[in-house]
Amino acid sequence: MSMVSKIRKGVGVDDLPIDSEAMNFIANQAGRIFAHAALGNRLPITTEFTLIENSQAVNALDSLSWERRGLSNEACSEWYLISLLAGDIAQFFLGGDIGMQSESEEAYKLLHEHLEKYSTETFVKKPKDMREFFEHDRIVEIFLDNQRGLLEDFFFLNKEVFKELHSALLDKKRLNSNEAAVFFRRVKFPEGFPLYEENLLE
Numbered sequence: 790m791s792m793v794s795k796i797r798k799g800v801g802v803d804d805l806p807i808d809s810e811a812m813n814f815i816a817n818q819a820g821r822i823f824a825h826a827a828l829g830n831r832l833p834i835t836t837e838f839t840l841i842e843n844s845q846a847v848n849a850l851d852s853l854s855w856e857r858r859g860l861s862n863e864a865c866s867e868w869y870l871i872s873l874l875a876g877d878i879a880q881f882f883l884g885g886d887i888g889m890q891s892e893s894e895e896a897y898k899l900l901h902e903h904l905e906k907y908s909t910e911t912f913v914k915k916p917k918d919m920r921e922f923f924e925h926d927r928i929v930e931i932f933l934d935n936q937r938g939l940l941e942d943f944f945f946l947n948k949e950v951f952k953e954l955h956s957a958l959l960d961k962k963r964l965n966s967n968e969a970a971v972f973f974r975r976v977k978f979p980e981g982f983p984l985y986e987e988n989l990l991e
Contacts, residue, residue: 813880815840819955820879822964823947824872824940826973827984836966840958863907868983870900871936878940882948883955904928942979950975 822838873896904912908928916922944951954972957964 812883815959816880816883816955817876819951819958820882820944821872821876822958822969823879823951823954823972823976824868824875824943825969826976827868827978827982829984831984832966832969832973834966836969837963838958838965838969839963863903864983866899866903866907867936870896870903871940871983873899874933874936875940875943878937878944879951879955882944882951900929900932904932908932939979939982943982946977946979947975 818840825832825836825838901912901914905914910928912928913921913925916925950972954964954969957968957972961968
């Protein structure tokens with residue numbers, strides 16, 4: 790299965806009580822789906838975004854498929870990480886609690902791999918002393934602060950489009966690539982948003 794060609798099927802929101810917890814979950818899912826707009830023409834036409842019960846499944850699939858698709862580079866890796874954090878920011882943006890999915894063990898593992906490979910500073914994944922520990926945390930926080938800033942600008946620029954996509958997901962529970970593209974084509978990106986500028990050059 791190729792990257793994002795199929796978001797894992799699971800229990801839809803029809804099976805969830807629409808309380809604050811469920812609404813936070815839906816907002817988180819919508820935010821992570823919204824970040825896929827940056828893929829542009831790289832989004833396969835077979836894509837289907839489906840609301841699922843286990844939010845950890847979104848974007849946790851096919852972590853190696855970037856290499857299979859010939860897209861294993863810094864921009865792709867950073868986009869993958871920012872798409873995880875997008876759910877947390879979207880959840881807060883829509884008036885819910887701040888999400889925690891980007892702080893999962895899997896997300897931190899991917900973050901550490903990204904920084905080890907692409908950071909302009911020496912990044913030690915497993916600090917051995919206090920100096921390395923503080924340096925490790927400093928590099929991580931700088932990277933995450935930059936991603937949070939990009940996402941805050943991203944959702945602010947596209948607040949109406951995002952709310953429409955969120956409403957469509959509430960109504961339909963799933964969107965295929967053509968349905969998602971109706972929203973994605975209207976999305977604006979802040980400078981530095983990963984993958985978007987690369988797509989403009991293709």
